[in-house]
Amino acid sequence: MRWFTPVLTAAFACSLAACAPAEAPPDDTVTPPNADAATPDTAPDAPAMQDAGQNRVVHYDCEGTPVDATFDGHGQVSVAVDGATMVLRSEESSSDRFHDEAGSELWMRGETTALLKRPDRPDRTCEGMPAAM
Numbered sequence: 001m002r003w004f005t006p007v008l009t010a011a012f013a014c015s016l017a018a019c020a021p022a023e024a025p026p027d028d029t030v031t032p033p034n035a036d037a038a039t040p041d042t043a044p045d046a047p048a049m050q051d052a053g054q055n056r057v058v059h060y061d062c063e064g065t066p067v068d069a070t071f072d073g074h075g076q077v078s079v080a081v082d083g084a085t086m087v088l089r090s091e092e093s094s095s096d097r098f099h100d101e102a103g104s105e106l107w108m109r110g111e112t113t114a115l116l117k118r119p120d121r122p123d124r125t126c127e128g129m130p131a132a133m
Contacts, residue, residue: 057131062116062124069106069114069128079106081116 060067068080075090077098088098088106096108103119114126 058112058128059131060114060116060126060128062114062126065124067116067126068131077106079104079116081118 054073056071056073058069058071060069062081065081070078070080072078075092075095077088077090079086079088079098086100086102086104088100088104090096090098098106098108103117105115105117107115107117109115112128112130114128116124116126
């Protein structure tokens, strides 16, 4: 009976060791990401996050209504539509939604697609093309 306790303890220790996850050997075929490389924190299709100081102009066709949007790269866009210009700002939490106090909104849906919402007009889906610089 004296031999039973050490044997049981050894068997228990071996079974626990078998359950522990083994560390995988390092994979030399995969290069680690370079910490020095400049990687954007936003999606590549977010037009509002361009280089600081460089405006980006997009010409939209919003279901037959021409719209010009100028993104300033600082969370603000000037939207020229129907002879008027609106200045819309983005919230810090959302770089793809621009709005003003009057209720006008421009929702970005990728690099060249947007939704224009104005309180006095129907919502319009917009297809755009970046202006030549």
